[in-house]
Amino acid sequence: MVRRELPKHQRDLIVEKYQSGEGFKRISKVLNVPWNTVKTVIINWRKYGTTETLPRTGRLSKNYEKMRRKLVREASKRPTATLKELQEYLASTGCVLHVTTISHIHHLNGLWGRVARRKHFLTKKNLQARLKFAKACGKMCYGLMKPRLKFFAKGMFGATKKTNTTHHPKNTIPTVKHGGGSIMLWGCFSSAGTRALVRVEGIMNSSKYKAILAQNLQASVRKLKMKFTFQHDNDPKHKSKSTKAWLHQKKINVLEWHIQNPDLNLIEHLWGDLKRAVHQRCPRNLTDLERFCKEEWANIATSRCAILIDSYPK
Template sequence: MALYGIDINTLPSHELTPAARGYILGKISEGRKPRELARSIGVPQSTISDTIQKSTIRTNQTSQHRVGRPRSYSDREERRIVIAARKYPTIRYANIKQEANVEISNETIRGILKKHYIFHWISKKRPFLTKQTAKVRLDWARARVSWTEEQWKNIMWSDECSVERGSGKKPVWIWGTPSQKWEKDFITEHRTGKEISVMHNGYSAGSYVEVLEDQLPEYYKPGMKFMQDNARIHTAKATKEFLEEHGVETIEWPPYSPDMNPIEHAWIHLKRLVYHVCPDIEYGPKNQTVREDLEYALQEAWLHISDELFDSLGRISAKERKAIVEKYARYKLSEPLDVPLPPPLESPIKALSGPVDAFLCEEEECSFISINRSVIGQHCNQAHDWKWKKEDSEHWKKVKAQTFFTGRFRRYFVVHAAEDHSIAVALGQGDKDSAAAIKREWSEARAKRKKELEIADEKVAKTDRTGWFNRTCWPEHLAQRNTKRLAHASRPPDRDERLLQQAMKVVDLAMEKSVAGLSTLAVETRRWLRSAKREEIDVRPMARLQNPESQNR
């Protein structure tokens, strides 16, 4: 193996390659000194010494096997992690740790599952399929599983797609160091908010017929079958009349099956070619001119799509089609009504979404559950002839529920959640004793607090007969008030009431500033402010301060 120069830009934590070690040993055998060699190639002298010492025990100067860092989990914990992931495919990392009773990082869990060929990805989406819809799709596939390539070429595929400016762009990959991730030259900017979108000829049945009149006569030939999905514009009366009038034979298409249309895979190529044809279209303003440019770019991009791409769409051999049909035909399809539910009042299933508030019908032998109050009310009215009355305003009770389903039709089952207070739970003798002790402590604390408020009420009830107190009209103002609450609110703050203590200091400081400001007033004005009678000046302005009760107030 040819030797080459050592890269001095390698990270300090990386070990030398076998070629680099051979280079060092070769230079040492030529008589170079370790210090001089270390300085010339940019590595520590200790690395040179270590390479020389271990050269006799290394095979081809490769590193020896290392034991490595000890595992932070046992074999039993590893099995629990794998079982949890296989049993609950949607389980989160936190729930895996709880199920396996381990305290390890998410990266370690990912490595364990990867070792067992279990990977993590975002769930694929597809249209909601009922049992009847799935059966129609399967029957359609079985009837055409043995079609030849010539038979598939006689199908004229069709579809509609709206294009929004900014959609369909490929992600931009960047080469750089982690510290450059947020630098300006390494960032791809995109617009926010609603963008300009284009769908040629709109969405109505009339515009669809116009497209058929323009395109079908040029490409449709006798013996071909025209494919269109079950959108409203395709099943409209005007569309049917046009196809019958021109003798266009259509192929029956299963409902909710856009994934079976091969032309769906062409739209992503079309959207990407738009930016190849017109690169500057992304940066224009939102006006009619840019909309027209986008329409032109779409037409040009469509012409740039190669015929090889259309030929490859949906190209699959009869053998492969048969294997796919047989694989999915083995699965048992069930409607939500046919799926057995767990018994009520069990613990929530961790792999599902958390329990939600729901309403359970109170009729005997009726297990109808809904999360919508209007729906449960409508059920009680129609199924049990219930009508709202003052004494029977709700014919249901609140419960916690979960569901296995995520589509439009859902069935819920009742679970026992810790925060659910609507379900009666039997208490043991020990629990009853604890509850009784808590109630006694609460009653004693409440009685003690009531006594304190009564004492405070007696203090507040004392009437100050001085002129100033009568002038403020406090006796009349407080006559119809709850003096207990006033006494509680006006009490000095306790030690643990830090915020009230700070508020009291701020109020005291404000009062001191206000009183200090009064010194700038005229003497007669200050004496008049201290007087109990508005028309007379108090001859003894400092007398009020000699009353301890007035000072406390």
């Protein structure tokens, strides 16, 4: 069992109650502190006249400060290294430390173990494009379309980092788009509510994507009776020459979207609502899943859509 030293303010309170005439058992009961701990605090106070933590016997190794700097430097350089890996690194340099001591040194130097966030891998070209996009579109109009619903599992990876450095590239796990699900959907919405939601059969290519836009996008737009901006990501079928030509021919205003940009499409919130609602209905097969998705999509409140749209500056 790990025994922790009482905080100074609690030791001061014990002494204060003792001076007011209360006995050890009474103090123990009131402060919920073991009787023998109360006794030890009083004995030390009588002997040394203070409740401060006194220096303990022994001294730090002459090389302790050198080891500490070496450990902090290595942990900052390799934030995803485990305590065991850092221990092995120190052992290879002739320094022997227990993993608990390594963890303690981390905490004293403001380093804390956390689960690393997963973020898209960004090249220098991606970073420059993001910055250019942010400057050009500081206040964006709302997005309209987003084409898929998929599920996949993620593993847990740790990182040793300082506070407020969660999204620093060294402390994240770079990812690329992959995986998939058992059903793919295309949907759209506006401030007037949800619009078409269709299931995509098989593998979607540029021709199938244009067919979906022709059958569903234009029908949804006619009901909007307002100007709109069409948003989709940089999937190859979205950026193909034939798709671009079709959108240009139909005079559809498309929001420019750079590679590896963060997904700021408001429809992502509705996908989350849809997933939770469908999950509660426990579909037994793909037919149920498709039917529940369409029913719950139609049941999403218009006010919910309007609030999302209003959250974007015009």
